[in-house]
Amino acid sequence: MAKRELVLGLAGLGTVGSGLARILHDRAAAIEARTGRAVRIKTILVRDPAKPRPVEIPGASIVTDASALIDDPEIDVVVELIGGTTAAYDLVHAALSAGKHVVTANKALLAERGVPLFRLAGEKGLHLAHEASVAGGIPIIETLKESLAANRIEKIMGILNGTANYILTRMTEAGLGFDAALAEAQARGYAEADPTLDVEGGDTAHKLVLLIRLAFGRSYPMARLPVWGVSQVSPMDIAHAAEFGYTIKLIAQAREVGGKIEAGVYPALIPAHYLLASVNGSFNAVRIEGDAVGQVMLYGRGAGDMPTGSAVAADVMAIARGRAANNTGFVTQDLPEADILDLDEAVSCHYLRFLVPDRTGVLRDLSGVMADHGISLEQVVQKKWDGPGVQLVFFTHECPAGAVHAAMRAIEAQRDLTLAPIMHYRIL
Amino acid sequence: MAKRELVLGLAGLGTVGSGLARILHDRAAAIEARTGRAVRIKTILVRDPAKPRPVEIPGASIVTDASALIDDPEIDVVVELIGGTTAAYDLVHAALSAGKHVVTANKALLAERGVPLFRLAGEKGLHLAHEASVAGGIPIIETLKESLAANRIEKIMGILNGTANYILTRMTEAGLGFDAALAEAQARGYAEADPTLDVEGGDTAHKLVLLIRLAFGRSYPMARLPVWGVSQVSPMDIAHAAEFGYTIKLIAQAREVGGKIEAGVYPALIPAHYLLASVNGSFNAVRIEGDAVGQVMLYGRGAGDMPTGSAVAADVMAIARGRAANNTGFVTQDLPEADILDLDEAVSCHYLRFLVPDRTGVLRDLSGVMADHGISLEQVVQKKWDGPGVQLVFFTHECPAGAVHAAMRAIEAQRDLTLAPIMHYRIL
Numbered sequence: 001m002a003k004r005e006l007v008l009g010l011a012g013l014g015t016v017g018s019g020l021a022r023i024l025h026d027r028a029a030a031i032e033a034r035t036g037r038a039v040r041i042k043t044i045l046v047r048d049p050a051k052p053r054p055v056e057i058p059g060a061s062i063v064t065d066a067s068a069l070i071d072d073p074e075i076d077v078v079v080e081l082i083g084g085t086t087a088a089y090d091l092v093h094a095a096l097s098a099g100k101h102v103v104t105a106n107k108a109l110l111a112e113r114g115v116p117l118f119r120l121a122g123e124k125g126l127h128l129a130h131e132a133s134v135a136g137g138i139p140i141i142e143t144l145k146e147s148l149a150a151n152r153i154e155k156i157m158g159i160l161n162g163t164a165n166y167i168l169t170r171m172t173e174a175g176l177g178f179d180a181a182l183a184e185a186q187a188r189g190y191a192e193a194d195p196t197l198d199v200e201g202g203d204t205a206h207k208l209v210l211l212i213r214l215a216f217g218r219s220y221p222m223a224r225l226p227v228w229g230v231s232q233v234s235p236m237d238i239a240h241a242a243e244f245g246y247t248i249k250l251i252a253q254a255r256e257v258g259g260k261i262e263a264g265v266y267p268a269l270i271p272a273h274y275l276l277a278s279v280n281g282s283f284n285a286v287r288i289e290g291d292a293v294g295q296v297m298l299y300g301r302g303a304g305d306m307p308t309g310s311a312v313a314a315d316v317m318a319i320a321r322g323r324a325a326n327n328t329g330f331v332t333q334d335l336p337e338a339d340i341l342d343l344d345e346a347v348s349c350h351y352l353r354f355l356v357p358d359r360t361g362v363l364r365d366l367s368g369v370m371a372d373h374g375i376s377l378e379q380v381v382q383k384k385w386d387g388p389g390v391q392l393v394f395f396t397h398e399c400p401a402g403a404v405h406a407a408m409r410a411i412e413a414q415r416d417l418t419l420a421p422i423m424h425y426r427i428l
Numbered sequence: 429m430a431k432r433e434l435v436l437g438l439a440g441l442g443t444v445g446s447g448l449a450r451i452l453h454d455r456a457a458a459i460e461a462r463t464g465r466a467v468r469i470k471t472i473l474v475r476d477p478a479k480p481r482p483v484e485i486p487g488a489s490i491v492t493d494a495s496a497l498i499d500d501p502e503i504d505v506v507v508e509l510i511g512g513t514t515a516a517y518d519l520v521h522a523a524l525s526a527g528k529h530v531v532t533a534n535k536a537l538l539a540e541r542g543v544p545l546f547r548l549a550g551e552k553g554l555h556l557a558h559e560a561s562v563a564g565g566i567p568i569i570e571t572l573k574e575s576l577a578a579n580r581i582e583k584i585m586g587i588l589n590g591t592a593n594y595i596l597t598r599m600t601e602a603g604l605g606f607d608a609a610l611a612e613a614q615a616r617g618y619a620e621a622d623p624t625l626d627v628e629g630g631d632t633a634h635k636l637v638l639l640i641r642l643a644f645g646r647s648y649p650m651a652r653l654p655v656w657g658v659s660q661v662s663p664m665d666i667a668h669a670a671e672f673g674y675t676i677k678l679i680a681q682a683r684e685v686g687g688k689i690e691a692g693v694y695p696a697l698i699p700a701h702y703l704l705a706s707v708n709g710s711f712n713a714v715r716i717e718g719d720a721v722g723q724v725m726l727y728g729r730g731a732g733d734m735p736t737g738s739a740v741a742a743d744v745m746a747i748a749r750g751r752a753a754n755n756t757g758f759v760t761q762d763l764p765e766a767d768i769l770d771l772d773e774a775v776s777c778h779y780l781r782f783l784v785p786d787r788t789g790v791l792r793d794l795s796g797v798m799a800d801h802g803i804s805l806e807q808v809v810q811k812k813w814d815g816p817g818v819q820l821v822f823f824t825h826e827c828p829a830g831a832v833h834a835a836m837r838a839i840e841a842q843r844d845l846t847l848a849p850i851m852h853y854r855i856l
Contacts, residue, residue: 023578023720033645034577036759131575139567139575146442147559147575149462149742150451217461275727287489292451292738293565295727297701300724310720313578322792324750331464 005038009069010060011045011091011099012081014134016105018055019309020079023315025057026364033321042070042075045082045091053328065232070094077127077319079312080104083400089113092182096120098126101325103315105132105308111206112222114213117332117333120271122333127325135160135284140302141315142412144214144288147328151290153215155255159268160207162282163191163198164230166248168267169280172238172247178231183256192280200229201265203249205348208252208265213255214329215288218338226264227345231268234383237353237423241269244379246351247277251428261339267426269351272355275299299421333390344402349378352404354388355420366419368391373407377398389419431468434748437497438488438810439473439519440509444533444560446483448507451742453485463748467752470497470503473519475508480638499523505555505747507740508532517541524548524556529753531743533560533736539634539650542641543762550761555753557743558583562635563588563712565735566728567742570715572642573757579718581601581643583683585698585856588635590710590730591619591626592658596695597708600666600675605658618710629656629678629693636693639714642757643682646689646766654692654771661695664813667850668821669697672807673703673781679856688769689753697779697855701798771786772830777855780822780832782839783815783848793819793845798848801835803827829854 008024010017016368024031032038041060049062063069069078070090077096080102082088088109095102096117104110109339110117110130121128125177131141135158144153159165163185184198185191197203205227212220229248238248246269256261270277275297279285283301289295301307328335356362363382370377379395396404436452438445452467460466477517491497491664497506497519506523510516510529516537520845523530526544535775538545538558549556558571563586571583587593591613607831613619625631633655640648658678666676674697681690696707703725707713712730715767717723727736756763770813784790790809798805807823824832 019720025576027580027720030580033760034573034758055693083622096770137572137576137718137724139724142570142575143567145462147570147742148565148738150455150459150738151747152458166856175712278703287753290565290738292447292455293743294735296565296567296726296728298724298726301722304722306720307722309580310576310718314575317577318574321754322752323754324752326749326751330462332461339724412794 003039005077006316008039008041008316009043009075009078010081011054011066011069011078012083013044013046014081016308016312017081018053018284019305019416020312021055021057022304023309023313031317036318037320039316039320043072045069065092066094070098075100077101077103077316080106081314081399083108085109085112091118095201096124098124099124101150101319102126103129103312105125105130105312107133107206107210111209115219118328118333119328120353121325125325127319128327129318130210133313134210134309136285136300136302136304137310138284138286138298138302140211140286140298141214143298144211145313145326148288148290148296149329151292153158153288153290155289156211156253156286157217157276158211158286159249159279159284160204160252160253160302161198161250161277162284163195164204165279165284166190166249166282167199168230168248170234171233171235172242177235178233179365199231201227204250204252204265206382208254208263210212211252212254212261212263212338213335214367216256216261216338217330217335219335220261220263220338220340224340226266229268230267234336234423237425240381241351242272243352244395245272246427247272249277253428257341259339261338262341262346264343266423269425270329290309290415344400345406346401347398348401349398350396350404351425351427352396354392354418355389355421356392356418357416362417363392366411369407369410371411373403375403375407377423395427434469434506434744435502436467436469436473437473437500437503437506437742438509439467439497439506439804440511441472441474441481442509442741443733444736444740445509446481447733448740449483449485451734451741459745463745465748467744473497488567494519494522494649498526503528505529505531505744506542507744508534511536513537513540513778515592520545521548524552524554527554528554529555529747531557531740532611533558533740535561535631535634535638535707539637541786543647545760546756547612549753549755553753555747556755557746558638559743560736562638562671563714564713564728564732565738566726566730567845568639568714568726569617569642571726572639573754576716576718576721576724577757579720580714581716581718583705583715583717584639584643584681585679586636586639586714587677587707587712588632588680588730589678590715591623591625591711593712594618594633594710595627595709596676599663600662600670603663605663606661627659629655632678632680632693636682636691638679640689640691640762640766644684644689644766645758645763646840647763648689648691648760648766648768652768654694656694658695658751663693663853664819665853668781668809669779670700672823674698675700677705681856684737689728689766690769690774695853699851705811770832774829776829777826778824778832779853779855780824781851782820782846783817784820784846785838786845791820794839797835797838798822801831801838803831803835823855
C-alpha cells in the first residue's frame with residue numbers, strides 16, 4: 001500500500017509552476033477523492049528567492065540548491081519546470097538516479113536529450129511523465145501511448161504552436177502581413193519579445209519529435225527534422241489558397257511510408273473543410289489517423305499556466321494512484337532510431353506561386369519545366385496584380401517533393417523566367 | 429511479475445467482437461511490444477455457433493454456456509460484447525465475482541445497472557473498463573478520469589450518436605426532411621431498421637449518464653434524465669437557426685450549477701462558429717470545459733467494428749500492462765446520487781417558432797405573454813411562407829426554461845393565437 005501523502009519537490013515557479021501550485025491548492029479535496037492521497041509541495045527550487053511570485057504556497061520551503069530536492073528522502077516526485085536542456089538535464093538525471101519519479105513539461109529536454117533519461121527511468125522503474133510537454137492541456141501523450149495503443153498510427157498532423165497559429169489566423173482573417181500580425185500577438189501577450197522559437201518552428205519541432213516517439217516507437221534525431229516557420233508566409237498565398245478551398249497552417253506532420261518515417265514542420269495548405277483548418281487563434285489541435293480508430297482529433301489550449309498546469313497535475317495524480325510507469329508507450333525505453341524518408345521522396349500535392357514577366361510564352365516555358373520533371377498540374381491561375389509582372393499559381397497533382405525542388409531550381413536558373421523567389425507549399 | 433500471456437474470454441462475436449479479434453490478430457506483435465505480454469482469445473461465447481462469422485479466430489473454442497468463461501481459471505479478462513442489461517449483467521457480475529477483470533462496451537448496462545457492478549469491481553480490486561461504451565474510438569473515458577482529473581469540470585456538450593448526427597447533417601446540408609434523411613441513413617447502413625434508440629435520444633442518454641459519473645462523480649438515475657430526440661426537428665427550424673448563425677445538433681449536455689447537476693439530451697441550437705457545429709455526418713465529438721484546462725474537444729468515430737474495437741483493445745492493453753484499476757475515476761466506487769437541477773430552473777437562451785394567424789395584434793399578444801413571464805426577446809423575425817398564417821421566430825435572452833414552458837402553455841391555451849404546436853429549442 002502506498003503511503004498516504006505524495007510529496008513533491010517543485011523546480012521552477014514560473015507560469016506553469018504557479019498554475020500547478022494553484023491547482024493543487026484549489027483542488028486538494030478533489031485530488032484526494034480521486035487518488036486516495038493528499039499531494040503536497042514540500043520544497044520549491046528557484047533561481048531568485050527574492051522575486052515576487054503570483055502564488056503563495058504555505059508550508060513549502062524555497063531553496064536555490066537542487067540538492068535540497070534530490071537529497072530529501074521524503075520527496076517522491078520532482079516536477080521539473082525550469083526549462084532548458086542543461087540544468088534541467090542534470091536535475092532530471094539526478095532525481096531519477098535518486099529513485100524519484102519525474103514529471104516534466106520540458107519538450108526541448110526530452111526531444112534533444114531524452115534518450116538517456118527514458119533509459120534511466122526504465123531501468124529504475126520510475127515515471128518520467130511528460131503530458132504537459134506537448135500541446136499543454138490536450139491529452140495527446142496519454143491518447144497515443146494508452147488509448148490508441150492498439151492502432152498502427154498512419155499519420156499525425158498537428159497545430160502545436162499557439163503563437164504561430166494566432167499569427168496565421170490574423171493574417172487569414174484580417175489580411176495582415178506577418179510583421180503586423182506578430183506585433184499584434186506580442187501586444188496581446190501571445191508572442192515573446194524574441195519570438196524565434198515559436199514562429200520559426202523550433203518549438204513545434206520539439207513537440208513533433210516527442211509525438212513521433214509515442215506514435216511510431218522511433219527515436220527521431222532533432223537535427224534531421226526539416227523545419228520551416230511562418231515568417232515567410234504572405235497574405236497573397238493565404239488568399240490564393242482560400243480561393244481554392246485551402247487554409248495555410250503551420251503543420252507538424254509525420255507518417256509512416258513503407259517502414260520509413262516522413263516528418264517535418266512547415267506551413268502547408270490543408271483543405272478548408274478539415275476540422276483542423278478551423279482551429280484558430282492560440283488554440284492547438286492534433287489529428288491522428290490510426291488503422292483501427294480512423295480519424296481522431298484532439299483540440300484545446302496548448303499553453304498557459306492553468307491548461308499546462310492541468311496536464312502536470314494529471315501526471316502527478318497518475319503517480320499518486322500507483323499507475324505503472326509507461327513513459328515511452330513501449331516495453332523498451334530504448335527505442336530504435338527512425339529510418340527517415342528523405343523529404344525529396346515525400347509524395348504530396350504542391351502549391352507554387354511565381355512572379356513572372358508579362359511576356360508571350362512564359363506559361364509555356366514554366367509548364368514545360370514542370371512537365372520535364374514529371375510534374376502534372378491540376379489547377380493553374382494567372383492573375384494581374386498591382387506590381388510588375390504577373391502572378392502565376394500552380395496546384396500540382398501528387399508528386400515527390402524532390403521533383404518540385406528540381407523544377408524550382410531549373411526555373412530559377414533560367415534568366416528572366418521569374419522576377420522573385422518562388423513561393424512553395426505542400427498541400428496535405 | 430505478471431505472467432506473460434493475458435487470456436481473454438470473449439462474450440459476443442458481432443460487429444465489435446469481430447473488430448477486436450481482427451485488431452488482436454493483426455497487431456499481435458505491436459501489442460506485445462507495447463505491453464510486454466501476448467494477448468490471446470481463448471474462448472468465445474456465442475448464442476448460435478452455426479452462424480457464419482466475418483473473422484476466424486484460430487485456437488479459440490466457441491461455446492454457448494457462460495460458465496465456460498466464468499469457471500475457466502486460465503481466463504484473466506472477460507470482454508462483454510453481448511449487449512442488453514439482463515444476460516450481460518449476470519455475466520459481468522459472475523465474472524467479477526470469479527475474480528476476472530471485465531472490459532465492456534455496454535453503455536445501457538452501466539448506465540442502468542452500473543452501480544452494483546462498479547461496487548463489486550471496487551471491492552475485488554478488478555478492472556471494469558468501459559472506454560468503448562461512450563463515443564467508440566474517442567478516448568473520452570480516459571480523458572475524464574485520468575487526463576483532466578485535476579479539473580473541476582464545468583460543462584460537457586457532446587454529439588454522441590452518429591445516426592442522429594448523420595440525419596441532422598443531411599437535413600442541414602441538403603434540406604431533407606427527417607423521414608427522407610432517416611431513409612437515406614438506413615440505406616447507407618448508418619441507421620437500423622428500428623432506429624428508435626438512436627433517433628429518440630435513448631442511446632445518447634445512456635452515454636451521458638456515464639460521462640456525468642466520470643466528470644462530476646455523481647450517479648445520475650437514467651429515469652430522471654430529460655431526453656428528446658430528433659424526429660420532430662424540421663428543416664424550417666434548421667434554416668432559421670442557420671440564418672442567425674446557429675446549427676441544430678442533438679446535444680448531450682451536463683453542467684454543475686451551484687452543486688446541482690443540470691443535464692439533458694435534446695436537439696439544441698449551438699453557435700455555428702463552435703468547432704462542435706462542424707462535426708458532421710456519423711462523427712461524434714465531446715466538448716469539455718474544465719476550470720484549469722479551459723475548453724477541450726475530442727472528435728472521432730463513435731461507432732463501428734474497428735473504432736470501437738480500438739477502444740476495447742486499449743482497455744485490454746491497460747490490464748496487460750498492470751495498470752491500477754480506476755473504474756469510476758474516484759477512490760469510492762459507490763458514488764453519491766446527483767442532486768438534480770430541475771430542467772425548469774435551467775437558464776439559457778431559447779428559440780421559439782410560432783405559426784400564427786395573419787391578423788393585426790398577434791405579435792403584440794405573443795410578445796405580451798412573453799413579457800408577462802419575464803422573458804426578454806433578443807431577436808424577432810416574422811416571415812411569410814407558402815402555408816396559411818405567418819411564421820414568427822423569437823430568440824430570447826437568458827431565462828429559466830420554466831418561464832418558457834409556462835409562456836408556451838399560456839399561448840397554447842389562448843384560442844386563435846397559434847395555428848400549430850410551438851417549436852422550441854434551447855440555445856447552448
